[in-house]
Amino acid sequence: MDMLLLAIGAIFVNNILLAQYLGNCPFCGVSKKLSTALGMGAAVTFVAVVASMLTWAVYHYLLAPQGLEYLKTLVFILVIAALVQFAEIFIKKQSKVLYDSLGIFLPLITTNCAVMGIALLNIKHGFGFVQTVVFSAASAAGFALAILLFACVRERLFISPVPSAMRGTAIALVTAGVMSLAFMGFTGMTN
Amino acid sequence: MLIPAMILGGIAVVAAVGLGVAARVFHVDEDPRIKGLTDLLPGANCGGCGFAGCSACAAAIVEGKAEVNACVVGQTEVARSLADFMGMELVESGPQVACPDCQGGARATLKYEYGGFDDCRAAMLFFHGPLQCDHGCIGLGTCVRACQFGAITMGEKGLPVFDPNRCVGCGACVRACPKGIISIISETTKILHWNLYSECLAPCRQKCPAQVNVPKYIEHIKNGEYDLALLTVKERNPLPLSTGRVCPEPCALACRRQTEDEPVAINYLKRFVADWEMNSGHRLHIPVAPDTGKKVVVIGGGPAGLSAAYYLRRLGHAVTIFEQMPALGGMLRYGIPEYRLPKAILDWEIQGILDLGIKARTDVKLGRDFTLDFLRVEGADAIFLAVGAWRDRELGLAKTKPAGVVSGIKFLERFQEDPSIRVKGHAIVIGGGNTAIDAARTSLRAGAESVTIVYRRSRDEMPANPVEIVAAEEEGVQFHFLCAPNRFITEDDKLVGLEVLGMKLGEPDPSGRRRPMPVEGSEEVIPCEQLVEAVGQMPDLDFLQHDGMPTLPTTRWTTIDAKEHTLQTDVPYIFTGGDCFTGPGLMVEAIGAGRFAARSIHFYITQGEIPPIEHRQTNLVPDSIFDSIVGVAPLPKVHEQVVVSLEDRLGTFKEVEGTIDEEDAIYEACRCLNCGTYCYDHDMEMIRLQAQEEAAG
Ligand SMILES: Cc1cc2nc3c(=O)[nH]c(=O)nc-3n(C[C@H](O)[C@H](O)[C@H](O)COP(=O)(O)OP(=O)(O)OC[C@H]3O[C@@H](n4cnc5c(N)ncnc54)[C@H](O)[C@@H]3O)c2cc1C
DSSP, X not given: OHHHHHHHIIIIITOTTTTTOOSHHHHHHSOSSHHHHHHHXXXXXXXXXXXXXXXXXXXXXXXXXXXXXXXXXHHHHHHHHHHXXXXXXXXXXXXXXXXXXXXXGHHHXXXXXXXXXXXXXXXXTTOOHHHHHHHHHHHHHXXXXXXXXXXXXXXXXXXXXXXXXXXXXXXXXXXXXXXXXXXXXXXXXXX | OHHHHHHHHHHHHHHHHHHHXXXXXXXXXXXXXXXXXXXXXXXXOOOXXXXXXXXXXXXXXXXXXXXXXXXXXXXHHHHHHHXXXXXXXXXXXXXXXXXXXXXXXXXXXXXXXXXXXXXXXXHHTTTTOSBSOSSSOXXXXXXXXXXXXXXXXXXXXXXXXXOTTTOOOOOHHHHHOTTOOEEEEOHHHHHHOOOBTTSOOOHHHHHOTTOOOHHHHHHHHHTTOHHHHHHHHHTTOSOHHHHHHXXXXXXXXXXXXXXXXXXXXXXXXXXXXXXXHHHHSSOOOOOOOOOOOOEEEEEOOSHHHHHHHHHHHHTTOEEEEEOSSSSXXXXXXXXXXXXXXXXXXXXXXXXXXXXXXXXXXXXXXXTTTBOHHHHHHTTOSEEEEOOOOOEEOOOOSSSSOOBTEEEHHHHHHHHHHOTXXXXXXXXXXXXXXXXXXXXXXXXXXXXOSEEEEEOSSOGGGOOXXXXXXXXXXXXXXXXXXXXXXXEEEEETTEEEEEEEEXXXXXXXXXXXXXXXXXXXXXXXXXXXXXXXXXXOXXXXXXXXXXXXXXXXXXXXXXXXXXXXXXXXXXXXXXXEOTHHHHSXXXXXXXXXXXXXXXXXXXXXXXXXSOOOOTTBOOSOOGGGOOSOOTTOOOXXXXXXXXXXXXXXXXXXXXXXXXXXXXXXXXXXXXXOOOOOSSOOOHHHHXXXXXXXXXXXX
């Protein structure tokens, strides 16, 4: 039950994108088409889960025993970047299909603050390993959900009579704001 | 301090070593050429090549799945550097650009007011768009937004306007247009295309035997784009200077303005742009496809042969023309007299065709100097027989022709060879076709005291171009209608007169013309010293009897037999067209046949089979023929430009008619209603004209 609440909370109430404003660059950049948004969502989910597991381990078995908690941001950046690189090399060799659909997004995620944010949040909330996995998966799913919804809106926006000054990123940011207002409706569902 | 630094460094080292090892272990062989090509590509990642981005395109090129010219953005420049990189040679082909097929647009009536999304695809969802016309442009400009290169703008008429210089042919607009009226067209596709019933075709376009896009080139003239106008003509007709002078304009017979007014002077306009090129001193560039290595021989250098050669060459085949006479041109040179088509102009026009890389051998006659089997042995992949109709029909009034009697083509041909020949005394020309009128007007110019045309039907049945008949009348040619030649009157074997018999018109014959019937006892004698029999021609097919010729079936009209939908004869590699297939016809028909044969030959030599054309338009589309148009105010047609006065004409073979000037051309172009098939909206046109009148005060 707790896990379910944790998941729902991460997906809807504290949506990483719309409530916490993390990962805004891919949100605006890669959301013009539904198909690319789908690819991005999947890639983020994959990386966020693996990165959280690894960073959790590094934090609890390496940094905490030495009392080096303050180094976590620095170390996490290093670990996540290396991990993503590694994943790219590995997938490229192992699965051509997977590489073709995720590959191009992986380098983009190296610098994705959503992934980094999720890793740090796990530590901040003091989650155990299982909670970490659930929370990161759910947060990433929230990211995917938001970017998918947003892509649908933007495909529609493309054919709407938008004043030219507002076309493109401008209207996208406004729309993101409106969506985030909508997501505020979930506040208070979990605690 | 030491421990944190060590831990941080340690993690970094582990990560670096891990990645290094991984890169080794999981190394994927990637062709270094892909990287090289990617760097050369423009990096627009537009997808116009059909691959996901530039590096995918590079990979496809390396794998041989794409050509070096796959990149639509970089075009020739990038293609050349890619080819260099790959060690290949780049052969240039015609550019591919987007062309819209809808000309009408704003004039189609509204079915309903549409207030939805400003997007054609969205509008399409509601009953196929707000316009009555189901075929044409909706006009909301989705293609304009789809174009990444700013090549499309919305024109005044609410139709997209394409800038061929900016268009890279990526096809984004084609995918965006829900009506499917934009296509990426290469020169090859254009040449191979024939009118289809499913297309939106103005009546003149349907009627023209060569299928010239008349409204399009007139529109270009209106905008002062004479080069584009002429290129539009040349897509279908390589002989605009000649047709501009002698074509009887079948297209004008279908002109919609005619229902309220005189038809547009289409041919004056064609002549205007053709002369514009000639007087400008340089020729427009005509793209030619890369060589295919196929050889085609064309026999006969008349309009049919020249047209086939021109299009086959543009499709990339090697073409040689074999011609029996000393110069090319066929009936244009040896039939049509100088005062209608100056030979210097014809020479210039033919030179332009030969300049594309066509070889011509003159003074060689099929049957006398070579055989069809010989050509085949010499490596011709296909042969196009366009030998025209060069044998005069004879009346057979006397076993031996008395001195002073000559047949039509012989007569005209002699003037081409020696223009100083004189005709003495009174002359009679028998016949009612172009040959007869040309012989009559030529006789007058060569000094005949009087010229009389004897024709067995009435003026209305004369097959000659109406303008020619009028000109002949003006120049003083006398006409004896409804009388048939009966007998030569001779003295000492010399002609002194012709006995004719009166006729009356009876029932229509299969050709629709009323059959003349003799009236008993109506004989009369017309005195004359010179007589030209111009009673029709037929192909001279004697060469078929020679050894070394495959058996080619002929018809009972002594024409070569071939399949109507391919122009292929029973011998698969031999094709035919023009006058030797249809019997004597018009120059535009021969030009159309030349391109049609080029299409068949192209498919035959490249694929072995000629795909049938489905829904090929052969008759006028009934929906497109109106008997009245509301609100078209008559505008007087431009005057013809007579440059040699009536008095001066008789002593000279100088060209009688001149070309209209630029001002007149633009005025005349504005008379064109720019019709499509269906979208013509009577009311809108009326409103427009009213507004114009009001503005004029
Ligand atoms: C006097 C006259 C006036 C005309 N006026 C008009 C007009 O005003 N408007 C109009 O539209 N049409 C007019 N026409 C019709 C028009 O000229 C023809 O329809 C057209 O030229 C036909 O083209 P073609 O290529 O089929 O044949 P042709 O033009 O006859 O060309 C055939 C070519 O084949 C060559 N040839 C023939 N036999 C051999 C052989 N055995 N070996 C090698 N070469 C050979 C001939 O020398 C000739 O060059 C006129 C025709 C004549 C005769």
